[in-house]
Amino acid sequence: IKEKAIAAIEATDGLEKLNDVRMAVLGKTGELTAVLKGMKDVAPEDRPKVGQLVNETREAIEALLEEKKVKFEEEALKKRYESEKIDVTMPSSKHTHGNLHPITQVKNQLTDIFGSMGFEVYEGTEIETDYYNFTALNTPQDHPARDMQDTFYLSPEFLLRTQTSAGQIHVMENQKPPIKIISPGKVFRSDDDATHSPMFSQMEGLVVDKGITLCDLKGMLDEFVQEVFGKGTTTRLRPSYFPFTEPSVEVDVSCFQCGGKGCKLCKGTGWIEVLGAGVVNKKVLEGCGIDTDIYSGFAFGIGVERIAMLKYGINNIKLLFESDMRVLKQIDD
Numbered sequence: 411i412k413e414k415a416i417a418a419i420e421a422t423d424g425l426e427k428l429n430d431v432r433m434a435v436l437g438k439t440g441e442l443t444a445v446l447k448g449m450k451d452v453a454p455e456d457r458p459k460v461g462q463l464v465n466e467t468r469e470a471i472e473a474l475l476e477e478k479k480v481k482f483e484e485e486a487l488k489k490r491y492e493s494e495k496i497d498v499t500m501p502s503s504k505h506t507h508g509n510l511h512p513i514t515q516v517k518n519q520l521t522d523i524f525g526s527m528g529f530e531v532y533e534g535t536e537i538e539t540d541y542y543n544f545t546a547l548n549t550p551q552d553h554p555a556r557d558m559q560d561t562f563y564l565s566p567e568f569l570l571r572t573q574t575s576a577g578q579i580h581v582m583e584n585q586k587p588p589i590k591i592i593s594p595g596k597v598f599r600s601d602d603d604a605t606h607s608p609m610f611s612q613m614e615g616l617v618v619d620k621g622i623t624l625c626d627l628k629g630m631l632d633e634f635v636q637e638v639f640g641k642g643t644t645t646r647l648r649p650s651y652f653p654f655t656e657p658s659v660e661v662d663v664s665c666f667q668c669g670g671k672g673c674k675l676c677k678g679t680g681w682i683e684v685l686g687a688g689v690v691n692k693k694v695l696e697g698c699g700i701d702t703d704i705y706s707g708f709a710f711g712i713g714v715e716r717i718a719m720l721k722y723g724i725n726n727i728k729l730l731f732e733s734d735m736r737v738l739k740q741i742d743d
C-alpha cells in the first residue's frame with residue numbers, strides 16, 4: 411500500500427489529483443482505512459505490531475502528501491504572481507481629452523495679451539439697435555458706409571451687430587476716461603465665401619485718455635503682433651476709411667512666414683493685412699459726452715478667425731465652423 415501510494419503521489423500534477431490519492435488511501439473507504447477496520451480480525455498478540463505498521467505507513471503517506479501540497483501551492487502562487495505582474499515602465503494607455511475650439515483658443519490668447527497690457531474685457535450683446543451699431547458710430551441712415559456691411563435686420567430698430575464697435579459706445583456712455591477695453595464677440599453679416607462667414611468673431615479695442623495719438627496705436631500694435639506672430643514682426647499702417655475713426659488705417663503685419671521677403675502666404679508682398687483701426691472720430695467721442703479738448707483715443711477691430719487662419723495655415727474659414735474632429739484635434743496650443 412505504501413509503495414503504491416508513494417508512486418501515485420509522485421505521479422500527481424496538481425492539488426486536485428493529490429486529494430484524489432488522499433481519499434483513495436486515507437479516506438473513509440480508503441485502502442489503509444480498510445486495513446485499520448480489519449484490525450479486529452488480527453490476532454490480539456499481533457495487533458500492536460500491525461497497528462504500528464499502519465501508523466508508520468499513514469504518517470509517511472501524510473508527510474509526502476503535505477510536502478507535495480506545499481509544492482503545488484507554491485507553484486500556483488508563483489504562476490499567479492507572474493500573470494499579475496505589472497511593468498511600471500510600460501507606457502500607460504492613452505487618455506483622450508477634449509480641447510478648446512481653435513477660435514476660443516485664439517480669443518483666449520488675444521485676451522491674455524491685451525490683459526497683460528492692462529485692457530479690461532467688456533462683453534457686449536449680439537443683438538443691437540441701429541443706433542449703437544451705426545448711428546452713434548457716425549454712420550447715419552443714409553451713409554454710404556452702411557453698404558460696406560450687409561446687415562441682418564430683426565426689425566427696423568433691432569439688428570444682429572455687424573461689428574463689435576457697437577460696444578465702444580456702450581462703454582463710453584457708462585465710463586469716464588481713462589478707458590482701456592477690449593470687447594470680444596460674435597458679429598453677423600450676410601457674407602459668404604472661402605474667407606467670409608455670415609457669423610464670425612471680432613475683438614474690438616478702445617483706448618481713450620489724455621494725449622492719445624496714432625503713435626500710441628502703432629506702438630501697441632507692434633507689441634501685439636510680436637506676441638501673436640513671433641519676435642521681429644512689425645506693422646505698417648495704410649490709409650483706409652471707417653466712419654468712426656479719423657484718420658483710419660488698415661494694419662498690415664510683416665509676413666511671419668517669409669520674414670518679409672515675399673512668399674505665397676503674403677502673395678509676394680511681404681505684408682499681410684490683419685486689422686482695421688484708427689483714431690476715434692471726434693464726433694463719436696462728443697456723441698458720448700467726452701470732452702475732445704482734453705481726451706482723444708484710438709480703436710481697432712481684429713478678425714479672430716482671420717488670425718486663427720493665419721496662425722494655423724487654414725485657407726477656408728468654413729473649416730473652423732464644421733466641427734470636423736480631424737481639424738479640431740490638430741489645433742491644441
Ligand code: PHE
Pocket residue numbers: 572573574575614615652655686687688709710711712
Ligand atoms: N469695425 C470695423 C470693421 O468691422 C473695424 C474697426 C474697428 C475699424 C475699430 C476701426 C476701429 O470692419
